[in-house]
Amino acid sequence: MSNAPAAANALDVLEHLSRHAEPLPAASIARDLGLPRSSVYHLLKVLHGRGYVTHYVEERRFGLGQAAYELGSAYQRQAPLARVARAAMRRLVDQCGRNAHFATLDGRDVIYLLEERAPGQPMLVTDVGVRLPAHLTASGLAMLSALPATQVRALYPDRASFVQRSGGGGPRSLAELRSILARTRADGHAREEGTVTPDLSSVAVPVLDRGGRPLAAVALTLRTADASSEHVGDLVARARVAAEDVGRRLSPSAVMTRR
Amino acid sequence: MSNAPAAANALDVLEHLSRHAEPLPAASIARDLGLPRSSVYHLLKVLHGRGYVTHYVEERRFGLGQAAYELGSAYQRQAPLARVARAAMRRLVDQCGRNAHFATLDGRDVIYLLEERAPGQPMLVTDVGVRLPAHLTASGLAMLSALPATQVRALYPDRASFVQRSGGGGPRSLAELRSILARTRADGHAREEGTVTPDLSSVAVPVLDRGGRPLAAVALTLRTADASSEHVGDLVARARVAAEDVGRRLSPSAVMTRR
DNA sequence: CGCCGTCGTCTCGCATCCGAGACAATTGTG
């Protein structure tokens, strides 16, 4: 049993409030969390005093407060994903001799947060900050494959959602996308051949948080001509190790990338 | 002295981390917060175990974690601004017999979160979810007037930032905008006459958080022909009471709207 | 209108947690 139970209880209260769309009465917070009523009132007083909880007096309920939002904003400003991933991506590139990149999902786009170039390899188009349609990239497909089907449908409500590249390729409908994602899950990695850049392929694996949701993806790039099955298998295994390492650092007790 | 000091200390640690762009060593957290080293390690262990803190082992530093971001997202999902403001806005409309709306700032836009229509008053164009350029609206000007000058400059870096309405009106440069904002601060309220809708004027006051930053604005609409000085003064006073009420509910120890 | 249930605050005694300080491991420096 760790120390500082009041700290853990305070987090319990915040997380309980965050799981509900509506504010909650104090008594139900106490009941749901199995905490004494007076203890919950003490915690709410502290959290309210600090702005983490809003007290809706007329409704006699409590909800999250502005300070919770500010913490979330501060987290984003620290850019932890790229920070945590940098060393692991450097090692991956050193081991594989291939270019690697690290990206996250934003709506239907992937955003590239990191790229590491191996000596002698061609320049990547995926500069940091660049956005590309998720369904046309290995990284995007890796992350989409880790989302619930309902969320994928919400992202791609109609055929107009499927932006095309001038050279063609990539799914044109939700049914096609689902089929690709099912194969991605079966293979344990996503693959893209020549859709982003002719003659170059990428393989990618997702980085999952402890709830199993995709935080990011790790991808390696190789010449399509070099992409034999054994070679791809080896790269995927190494990318997966890097992804698991990053996942562990970001989320204690993280669910590992899909095996 | 309130109870649950460990809860308060945990929040201190999180807020300390959120004030820094870079992760921090545990010893400097303890020193800066005046807490015992072993207590800080206990708290970091709990916060890390729950995902609120990321431990950068190689750097031997600690930063905010994914769970901080999730709290912030959950706060947004609960839509607390509109929830808190609804009753106060209803009362304001009942007292004044005028249409009222409640909006927040998003970049250079205002977004309308609430509108309350008074009986016999014309329909508003400011439907919930509508965005309008902040510098052309009373609500936007009220909130901009509460921002630091550097932040206003960052929002409006050049003349192209000043979107025009087809009927003209509104500032066209940063110097013009600053002049209007200075007058808004002097008056204690913002005023817009006919820029959004011909023959209709609005007066607005900002809702401030406890750090003095604008969270939202409360506005009342009236016919330009009715806008005598005494009448406007009365509406402004009532809008201010509503804004202060909302500010108090959102932020304990909130700084009141500017007097 | 009276009664009941709930909310929010408060008291106080005891069980538990906090924090001083020891220790091993690691890193930095001359």
Place this chain on the structure above:
DNA sequence: CACAATTGTCTCGGATGCGAGACGACGGCG
């Protein structure tokens, strides 16, 4: 390489925080 500084973990005893339960206020209901 040796020494100093720092990190991170651990122990344990005394001080303090937690929580049972009382209480007043308020709202709902018959």
